[in-house]
Amino acid sequence: MPTVGYANEQRHFGINIHTIMLSQVIDPLQLRSPTEDRALPVFRLGNNSIAVDRLLRELDEYQILPQLLQEIEIDRLVAQTALELAIDLNYSKSEFDRLSAQIDRTPLLCGMNSSQLKAIVDRELKLQKFKQANWGDLVEAAFHSQERQLDLVVISILTVSDSLMARELFFRIHSREQSFAEIALDYSEDRYANNGGILGPISMKTLAPEIGQVVINLQPGDLSCPFSIGEAHLILRLDELHPAQLDERTHQLLLDELFANWAKLQFSSQLN
Structure with a gap:
């Protein structure tokens, strides 16, 4: 697997x-x-x-x-x-x-x-x-510099170990021969299979980089072509996109990130 x-x-x-x-x-x-x-x-x-x-x-x-x-x-x-x-x-x-x-x-x-x-x-x-x-005064600029990465998404994800199987399943979903959820339940080898392949809502920022690079180029309803991460072959569909807002939660997320970057720099300077 x-x-x-x-x-x-x-x-x-x-x-x-x-x-x-x-x-x-x-x-x-x-x-x-x-x-x-x-x-x-x-x-x-x-x-x-x-x-x-x-x-x-x-x-x-x-x-x-x-x-x-x-x-x-x-x-x-x-x-x-x-x-x-x-x-x-x-x-x-x-x-x-x-x-x-x-x-x-x-x-x-x-x-x-x-x-x-x-x-x-x-x-x-x-x-x-x-x-x-x-x-605190830098949060708004940080938000605008990575706004797309802070969007919340719901995606459907399908993972198999065989590239030919991935292509076959892609065409079944694309032609609407079977639904994404049905195929995920029957064939997917990842932990989201029992949920019909659904992952989210989740921040784009917290997705694995390889998956985020695919999702960021999709519009709601779009199905990705099969792609590989190591030996795994994946198909994604963007189900929902919720644009980021600079609310209290996002403000805190960015504040924590700016602080963590500062702390990391302090630790690095102590080692040099």
């Missing part, structure tokens, strides 16, 4: 998912070792406890430790830059309450205590203040 990456992962609430999970590990306990008369550091994770040595091993095993170190460095850079540029990172009680309520409804964070929730909300609000102060 051909393996194709169709879309990129996204962040949740603009907060890195690893940061949310790690932010729960903040309640240090002191437990006695059964063999040593000294305290061993243990951390509470939700309703469970975990020894520090095991925690570090598992952070490394799940490849979360590099992300944690990066987030710590981001906090340092933000604090340092805010001080240098005299950026006010203070927030109002209403802002705190609004984001607290939003995050508290996230199933992943079920069981957090008030201090853990406060730490997450405090960090996120300060990050948002920092982003807005530095790049």
Whole structure:
């Protein structure tokens, strides 16, 4: 079965998912070792406890430790830059309450205590203040420079491993001998087959580049000719196109992107 990456992962609430999970590990306990008369550091994770040595091993095993170190460095850079540029990172009680309520409804964070929730909300609000102060005025220009890439689309996608089969199925769909959904259910080898091949709504920006290059040249209702990505042979149809608007969601997406580009540049300069 051909393996194709169709879309990129996204962040949740603009907060890195690893940061949310790690932010729960903040309640240090002191437990006695059964063999040593000294305290061993243990951390509470939700309703469970975990020894520090095991925690570090598992952070490394799940490849979360590099992300944690990066987030710590981001906090340092933000604090340092805010001080240098005299950026006010203070927030109002209403802002705190609004984001607290939003995050508290996230199933992943079920069981957090008030201090853990406060730490997450405090960090996120300060990050948002920092982003807005530095790049808020650049969002509109960023939007216009990549407006087409921010469009939302719904596409039908069909993936097979045989090029001749792809051509045959293309002609069946084109001649309306069978519907796209019927053929996807019967022949497609990707994870969207059971849904009749439908993917979306999804941002053009998050589509795999090879797929985005095809979709951007289609009009709603258009069917693409078969094309290849590695050993996979694909057919696409653009079902819906929703032009991008500079609304709150898009503003935040672009703000996060401008901040991420800045952070990447800071990390690169430290390595050189």
